[in-house]
Amino acid sequence: MKKLIGVLLIVFVTMLTGCNKEPAPQDRFAAYIKLWNEQKFDQMYDYLSSSAKKSISKKEFTSRYEKIYQDLQITGLKVNFKKPKKDKKADGGKTSYSFNAKMNSVAGPISFSYKANLKEEEKDNKKNWYIDWNTGFIFPKMEKGDKIGLSTISPERGEIVDRNGNGLAVNGDVLEVGVVPGKMGDKKAQVVGQLAKLLDIPTKQIEQELGASWVKPGLFVPLRKIPLDDRKLVNQLMSIQSVTTKDVPARIYPYKEAAAQLVGYVGSITADDLKKLESKGYTAQDLVGKRGLEQVFDEQLKGQTGVKITIKKKDGSEDVLAEKPVENGKTVKLTIDAELxxxxxxxxxxxxxxxxxxxxxxxxxxxxxxxxxxxxxxxxxGFSASEWKALQDNKKMPLxxxxxxxxxxxxxxxxxxxxxxxxxxxxxxxxxxxxxxxxxxxxxxxxxxxxxxxxxxxxxxxxxxxxxxxxxxxxxxxxxxxxxxxxxxxxxxxxxxxxxxxxxxxxxxxxxxxxxxxxxxxxxxxxxxxxxxxxxxxxxxxxxxxxxxxxxxxxxxxxxxxxxxxxxxxxxxxxxxxxxxxxxxxxxxxxxxxxxxxxxxxxxxxxxxxxxxxxxxxxxxxxxxxxxxxxxxxxxxxxxxxxxxxxxxxxxxxxxxxxxxxxxx
Known part of the structure; x- marks a missing residue:
């Protein structure tokens, strides 16, 4: 009996010792890495040391990671930490481990290595290991106060040409027509009325544009774009007080109605378009083919937007994290004879x-x-409301x-x-x-x-x-x-x-x-x-x-x-x-x-x-x-x-x- 009691006592003491065993730092860091790979940023914060938490709140920590990963379109995140076979706890309750991080971004792959410092702290009468986090965990060259920069370079859209190289859809310029409010003087109502008639825009719409919060007396307020070759309209507009124009880039269709159904046209991307195309690198600023060959070959014509991700330093310098060079769209050459x-x-x-x-x-x-x-x-x-209605009501169905x-x-x-x-x-x-x-x-x-x-x-x-x-x-x-x-x-x-x-x-x-x-x-x-x-x-x-x-x-x-x-x-x-x-x-x-x-x-x-x-x-x-x-x-x-x-x-x-x-x- 005494022998049995002795054995049970040994087992109990062993179990008690196991329960009181302090967590190993490598296990704690492995758990942190797992949460990071799962992008559970709010739970990651609980692993931060006391000093780290003083530098950033949980809300700031979580939102910063989420915003950066969302803005940079981070995918395929993989943070690797090779756990040592034996715990080698450093003296003084400190240790460090190296890890590697890889991810894909809107500007291409990003990878880095970094060293994490852990310290042992007592919280709620329990000792545990915590990460001495800093901004270098996001990206190594990032320091407190630095910001992430994301810049894009739009590609030049590829042209559509006929068998002889004649342009059916080319890149050119149009006139953007607008007014400088401060130059209207006391003739605002008269100017608005003239513009509404010539540009086929409702008076209310022009007044809304002029009443926007950003508008100032000396600023140019754009109202509509018109073709450069519409000289009669241009002359009429330029005779109006306060009206001004400027050349802006646009898609031009030299053969106009003759090839409209074949070539199609481009327009601003819609929310529905973006849902379908965002995964292919399209952004809210892109133009997309709306019909015809502009739509059929849109991805080929569009090219690839150049993207650069940088760390903007407090002193004005930049460190490049990732960069994808711009690729202009490809020309689509047809067997069509444009003159025929x-x-x-x-x-x-x-x-x-x-x-x-x-x-x-x-x-x-x-x-x-x-x-x-x-x-x-x-x-x-962009058709005006009356132009669109005329096309829709035309019994010969020109669309x-x-x-x-x-x-x-x-x-x-x-x-x-x-x-x-x-x-x-x-x-x-x-x-x-x-x-x-x-x-x-x-x-x-x-x-x-x-x-x-x-x-x-x-x-x-x-x-x-x-x-x-x-x-x-x-x-x-x-x-x-x-x-x-x-x-x-x-x-x-x-x-x-x-x-x-x-x-x-x-x-x-x-x-x-x-x-x-x-x-x-x-x-x-x-x-x-x-x-x-x-x-x-x-x-x-x-x-x-x-x-x-x-x-x-x-x-x-x-x-x-x-x-x-x-x-x-x-x-x-x-x-x-x-x-x-x-x-x-x-x-x-x-x-x-x-x-x-x-x-x-x-x-x-x-x-x-x-x-x-x-x-x-x-x-x-x-x-x-x-x-x-x-x-x-x-x-x-x-x-x-x-x-x-x-x-x-x-x-x-x-x-x-x-x-x-x-x-x-």
């Missing part, structure tokens, strides 16, 4: 529609036009990018149908079929629905069907092909696929083709068939490339003459259809006879797509025309003009496209 782009836009004369040009041998997009349009210079500087949208192609679809039919032997070129009258239906099961045509002819072969654009012939061809084979053939042309193209396009679609009527209508480009103008041009490239469809490209750096789909037409089909499209232009009865240019042989196809809810009612019509020179196939032009039902149908785009060919042949 302008010619096509001008020829559309404000009609609603789209136009495009391509080199069908290389796939280079030479023009992408949407009409009507808007001035991207004014968009970038719509039509060349990216899909539409029913009408009869420009017929060469696609013909190639599928020829490949699957649903038709033969020389075979004539009897078609009587201007309307036709397969059977009485179609009820009151008929396929109609404009020109009466019988019998009709493939060549005549192209010349007269015979809907009935191609409707019958689609039915002979059959739904499944027709869909498979269309998919070879890129239908129902997302296209790898620098400007995001709506994909061409087929629709359900759930009935004989929808299949027949799709054969001549109605039904639910939808294409955009880039798809259409690509679909015609096999005619000059032995049946291979060439990939359309927009960037000058893209490889030229890429085959998007081999033998999308058989070589025989391409060789058959091409000369027939030439006849569409040369034959006296051809629907594109107005495009016959002496000495410059064009081949092409017209189309009129009807937009209506049901047969028998009057709807709107979109007129199409696509043409190229088969002897020198380096330029293909396509155009779609909306609402041509009262102005000549497809004759409208035929005449416009022909004028452009005459200028560029």
């Amino acid at each position: 782009q302008a010619s096509l836009y001008d020829e559309m004369k404000g009609d609603a529609g789209s136009s495009a040009a391509m080199n069908p041998m290389t796939g280079e997009t030479l023009a992408l036009v949407s009409s009507p349009s808007f001035d991207p210079n004014q968009a970038s500087l 719509t990018t039509r060349f990216k949208q899909t539409y029913a192609p009408g009869s420009v679809m017929k060469p696609i149908t013909a190639s599928i039919a020829l490949e699957n032997k649903a038709i033969t070129p020389g075979q004539s079929i009897a078609i009587n009258g201007l309307k036709w239906q397969k059977s009485k099961s179609w009820g009151g629905y008929y396929v109609t045509r404009v020109h009466e002819a019988s019998p009709v072969n493939l060549e005549k069907a192209f010349i007269y654009s015979d809907n009935i012939y191609f409707a019958q061809a689609a039915l002979k092909i059959g739904r499944t084979t027709f869909i498979d053939g269309l998919k070879k042309f890129g239908f129902e696929k997302e296209w790898d193209y620098a400007f995001p396009l709506e994909k061409p679609t087929i629709g359900s083709l759930g009935s004989e009527i929808s299949l027949a209508d799709s054969g001549y480009g109605q039904g639910q068939i939808q294409m955009n103008i880039v798809n259409l041009m690509a679909a015609y490239t096999p005619l000059v490339n032995s049946g291979n469809m060439i990939k359309p490209i927009l960037l000058a750096s893209d490889k030229k003459s890429q085959v998007l789909q081999e033998k999308v037409m058989t070589p025989d089909a391409a060789a058959t259809i091409g000369p027939m499209l030439r006849k569409v232009v040369t034959d006296p009865g051809g629907t594109a006879r107005a495009a016959n240019i002496p000495g410059y042989p064009l081949a092409g196809k017209t189309g009129t797509a009807e937009i209506k809810q049901k047969q028998g009612e009057l709807g709107t019509q979109n007129g199409w025309f696509i043409a190229y020179n088969p002897q020198k196939p380096n330029l293909m032009i396509a155009m779609m003009v909306e609402n041509v039902e009262k102005s000549g149908g497809s004759k409208v785009p035929v005449e416009k496209v022909t004028k452009v060919f005459k200028m560029w042949k």
